Each structure stands twice: as C-alpha cells, then as structure tokens.
Amino acid sequence: MPRLSKSRFIAGWQCPLRLWYTVHEPWRATPPDPQLQAIFDQGHRLGQLAQQRYPSGVLVEADYRHTRQALEQTQVLMADPGVPAIFEAALEHDQVLTRVDALVRNGDGWDLVEVKGATRAKEVFQLDVAIQYWILTGAGIPVRDAGLLLIDRDYVYPGGAHDPQEFFRFEPLTRTCEHWLEWIEAQAVSFQEVAARTTPPQIEIGQQCFSPYPCPFYNHCSADREWPEHPIEELPYLAGERYQGLLERGVTTIDAIPDDYPLTVAQKRIRDAVAKGHPWTDPDLGEAVQGVEWPLFFLDFETAQPALPRYPGTSPFQALPFQFSCHIQRAPGVAPEHTDFLATADTDPRRPLAEALLNALGDRGSIVVYSSFERRVLGELADALPDLAEPLAALQERLWDLLRVLRNHYYHPAFKGSYSIKRVLPVLVQDLDYTALEVADGQAAAQAWIQMLDTDCDEERDRLAQALREYCFTDTLAMVRLREALLRAAGEL
Ligand code: SF4
Numbered sequence: 001m002p003r004l005s006k007s008r009f010i011a012g013w014q015c016p017l018r019l020w021y022t023v024h025e026p027w028r029a030t031p032p033d034p035q036l037q038a039i040f041d042q043g044h045r046l047g048q049l050a051q052q053r054y055p056s057g058v059l060v061e062a063d064y065r066h067t068r069q070a071l072e073q074t075q076v077l078m079a080d081p082g083v084p085a086i087f088e089a090a091l092e093h094d095q096v097l098t099r100v101d102a103l104v105r106n107g108d109g110w111d112l113v114e115v116k117g118a119t120r121a122k123e124v125f126q127l128d129v130a131i132q133y134w135i136l137t138g139a140g141i142p143v144r145d146a147g148l149l150l151i152d153r154d155y156v157y158p159g160g161a162h163d164p165q166e167f168f169r170f171e172p173l174t175r176t177c178e179h180w181l182e183w184i185e186a187q188a189v190s191f192q193e194v195a196a197r198t199t200p201p202q203i204e205i206g207q208q209c210f211s212p213y214p215c216p217f218y219n220h221c222s223a224d225r226e227w228p229e230h231p232i233e234e235l236p237y238l239a240g241e242r243y244q245g246l247l248e249r250g251v252t253t254i255d256a257i258p259d260d261y262p263l264t265v266a267q268k269r270i271r272d273a274v275a276k277g278h279p280w281t282d283p284d285l286g287e288a289v290q291g292v293e294w295p296l297f298f299l300d301f302e303t304a305q306p307a308l309p310r311y312p313g314t315s316p317f318q319a320l321p322f323q324f325s326c327h328i329q330r331a332p333g334v335a336p337e338h339t340d341f342l343a344t345a346d347t348d349p350r351r352p353l354a355e356a357l358l359n360a361l362g363d364r365g366s367i368v369v370y371s372s373f374e375r376r377v378l379g380e381l382a383d384a385l386p387d388l389a390e391p392l393a394a395l396q397e398r399l400w401d402l403l404r405v406l407r408n409h410y411y412h413p414a415f416k417g418s419y420s421i422k423r424v425l426p427v428l429v430q431d432l433d434y435t436a437l438e439v440a441d442g443q444a445a446a447q448a449w450i451q452m453l454d455t456d457c458d459e460e461r462d463r464l465a466q467a468l469r470e471y472c473f474t475d476t477l478a479m480v481r482l483r484e485a486l487l488r489a490a491g492e493l
Contacts, residue, residue: 002192003067017221083105286492297367310346410489
C-alpha cells in the first residue's frame with residue numbers, strides 16, 4: 001500500500017478524486033494565487049510564534065522530502081529526556097505519516113499540539129488532530145492530551161513582541177479524537193486503495209469541490225464541462241429541501257422552474273427575468289434612486305484584518321480601515337470631484353482616517369455606499385475613538401445604500417444571481433472595469449497595504465500606494481456610474 005500523509009488523508013476526506021490527483025497527477029492543480037499564498041505565509045509566521053510557547057523545544061530539521069531522516073531524528077529527540085518539546089515531529093502508523101506541529105513532553109507521555117491560524121475548532125481541524133492522534137497512539141506513543149492551539153479572539157495587543165502564552169489558547173480534543181478512531185482506521189485503508197489505483201475514480205464535480213477547502217483541481221475537473229447559461233445554483237439562498245426538490249423533478253435550469261414551485265420573492269424575480277430573457281425593473285426604481293439628499297458623497301473603505309495585531313489596542317482579525325475614496329457630486333448632472341485618504345505611515349490608521357473622513361464628508365448630503373460594510377466600519381471607528389463618536393454617528397445617519405435600492409428594484413439575468421459590484425458593473429456600465437488594475441479586490445487591497453508598509457523599497461511603496469488609490473477610486477466611481485445607469489433604466493436620465 002502507498003504511504004499517505006495527513007494532508008492526503010484530508011484530501012481524500014474531501015474527495016477521493018482530489019486524493020488521486022494529488023498522488024498521481026499533482027501538476028494538474030492550479031497554483032495558489034497571491035491571496036492564498038499570503039494565507040500560507042501568515043500560517044508560517046503564526047507557527048513560529050507558537051513554537052515560542054515551548055522554550056528549549058527542538059525542530060526536526062529534515063524536511064518533507066527526507067522522510068526517513070525526519071522519522072529517525074524524531075526518535076532520537078523523543079529518547080532524550082532533556083528535550084521538552086519537538087517541532088515538526090515525524091511519526092508514522094500503518095503507512096500514514098504526519099508532522100506534528102509541537103509534540104510536548106508531559107510526564108511520561110506527550111501532548112500533541114496542532115497550530116491553526118483561526119479562532120474556532122472547525123470540523124476539519126478536529127479531524128486533523130484526530131488523524132495525528134490515531135497515528136501516535138497506533139505507533140504506541142502515550143498521548144496525554146491532544147488538541148488545537150487556536151488564536152484567542154479576546155487577546156488585545158499591548159505593544160512590543162507578541163506573547164504566545166496570551167495570543168494563543170489551547171483547545172483540548174482528546175475525547176473527540178477517541179470518537180474518530182474507528183472511522184479513521186477504516187478510511188486509512190480505503191484511501192490507500194484509492195491512492196494505489198492506476199486510474200482515477202469517477203467523481204462528478206459538486207458541493208464537495210468547495211468544502212472544507214476550495215479544491216485546487218477544480219479548473220481541471222470543470223474544464224470540459226458544459227454549463228447551462230442559468231443553472232438553478234444561480235438562485236440565491238436555494239438550499240436544502242427546495243434545492244433537492246428541483247433536482248428530484250429533473251429541473252436543473254432556472255427557466256425550467258415551474259410557476260407553482262415555492263420560491264422567495266427575490267428568487268421569483270430572478271426566475272421571471274431569466275424566463276423572459278430581459279431585466280426586471282420595479283416601477284418605483286426611479287423614485288428609489290432619486291431618494292437622496294444632495295450633495296452626494298460616494299464612499300468606500302478598505303480594511304485589513306491581520307491575524308497578528310499590528311498596533312497596540314487591537315485584537316486578532318480586527319478590521320482596521322486604512323483607506324477611503326470619496327467621489328463628491330454637488331448637484332445632479334455636475335461632474336464629480338474626488339478626494340481620498342491612504343494611511344502610508346506604519347501607525348494605527350484609524351484616527352488620521354477618521355479625521356480626514358469627517359473633513360471630506362461635511363455635515364449634510366447623502367453618503368452613498370454599496371452594502372452595510374461602511375456602516376459597520378463607522379460604528380467600530382466610533383467605538384475606538386470616543387471623542388469622535390458623535391460626529392461619526394452623524395455620518396451613519398446619512399448613509400444611503402445603493403445595493404439595497406438595486407436589490408429591491410432591479411435585476412438583470414446577466415447578474416447571474418449576484419449583486420456584487422464586480423458582477424453588476426460590467427452589465428450596467430460597460431466602459432468601466434477592474435481588469436487593468438494591479439489591485440482588483442478587497443483582499444488584494446489589504447495584502448497590498450501590508451506589503452506597502454513592510455517594504456524598504458521606495459519605488460515599490462509608491463507603486464503599491466498608487467495601485468491602492470486607483471482601486472478604491474474605481475470602486476467609488478463605479479457607484480457614481482451605477483446610480484446613473486439605474487436612472488437611465490428607470491427612464492429618468
Ligand atoms: S474539483 Fe471536485 S471533483 Fe474534482 S477533484 Fe476536486 S473536489 Fe473532486
């Protein structure tokens with residue numbers, strides 16, 4: 001039987017075909033994009049911090065290409081009572097191999113510690129620990145405690161070096177692991193059989209392709225598949241019985257959904273628009289779009305949510321607004337002006353951003369946003385800056401959500417079930433898009449900002465600042481143009 005690693009075991013759990021490709025045709029995987037790579041890099045940094053919880057711990061130097069050496073080095077370190085903890089310990093049972101993040105000596109036994117850059121113990125993380133527990137106990141190692149080292153959401157960074165004792169919390173899972181043991185034993189054999197096959201198992205793409213992780217073989221598996229133009233999966237919030245009910249009737253496309261099938265109001269609108277082949281326009285669209293108070297301030301924030309807090313007083317994954325863009329339209333038909341803010345100094349950006357914001361938005365006129373995100377950011381800014389809480393709360397009173405208007409009054413079949421601005425814009429405003437931009441979404445913006453703060457190269461810093469400004473500028477210009485497009489759709493422009 002071929003040897004399996006813990007990650008291959010988890011790949012098999014997600015989908016046996018994913019396991020097979022990982023073993024036999026790994027080159028078919030799509031390489032990680034910069035965002036995914038940034039998550040891997042962050043995981044590496046957190047792993048290094050976690051190791052500081054166990055002073056005098058020793059790292060097994062042999063890497064994953066040198067399994068035999070790693071197994072031998074681990075045995076030597078385990079036999080040495082002077083070694084209190086082993087990082088990347090290599091252990092094997094029944095041809096299944098793992099590298100344990102931290103194997104910590106506990107009396108005459110060991111604690112098994114798996115580090116995750118997350119705040120809660122998702123099922124896949126529990127399985128991760130359970131596989132390792134099965135390997136260790138199967139290999140005859142007395143495990144006292146097995147669990148996850150997770151980020152403590154309540155940690156508040158006091159400044160200076162991060163304290164790994166405060167930053168992480170240990171979640172014991174030994175009893176949970178016990179429940180998985182029998183299943184893991186059986187699955188190990190089954191996955192080894194899959195890995196030993198010379199031909200891939202026949203598996204259709206489905207919901208398993210995205211859970212618990214986006215499958216890197218998705219582009220390959222879906223390459224030759226012909227999709228209907230409007231599959232039922234396009235309908236928002238169609239799940240459970242309603243989804244199954246359609247499949248049982250053999251309905252796979254939206255236009256084939258019977259008129260009497262129970263759908264929500266929004267789903268019915270989509271079904272009707274697709275069936276008729278033209279947009280649904282509510283008669284009140286024009287009135288809704290005109291329901292603003294002039295002047296108009298089209299506002300968009302960018303935020304970063306670092307796992308490792310960067311500034312004193314902040315917590316893991318706390319959203320830090322670092323940039324805003326604002327297009328200001330003084331009166332109907334008048335060309336918009338533009339202003340923005342980008343934090344370029346490596347200090348807490350919230351106060352300078354809030355002050356620039358209050359300066360830019362004045363004290364009257366609708367603040368046009370796209371979603372409730374800006375409301376939440378303003379609320380968090382007010383909590384963090386009590387002296388500015390009142391004027392920030394006044395800004396919240398002026399928010400006017402273009403997304404809500406769009407959702408309630410218009411749908412175009414080309415939206416394909418989504419009102420995200422990236423989906424809506426090319427349908428309603430064809431001459432403005434994000435394709436030529438270096439930064440093209442919020443996650444990339446957060447990453448570019450951190451990169452800009454970290455770089456020592458002036459040229460790169462300027463380039464990233466420019467890219468961030470262009471991206472946020474495009475977001476607020478998109479809102480100006482979307483509002484105009486909706487007025488046109490309502491026959492009011
Ligand atoms: S894309 Fe889906 S079907 Fe293909 S290997 Fe991945 S999980 Fe399996």
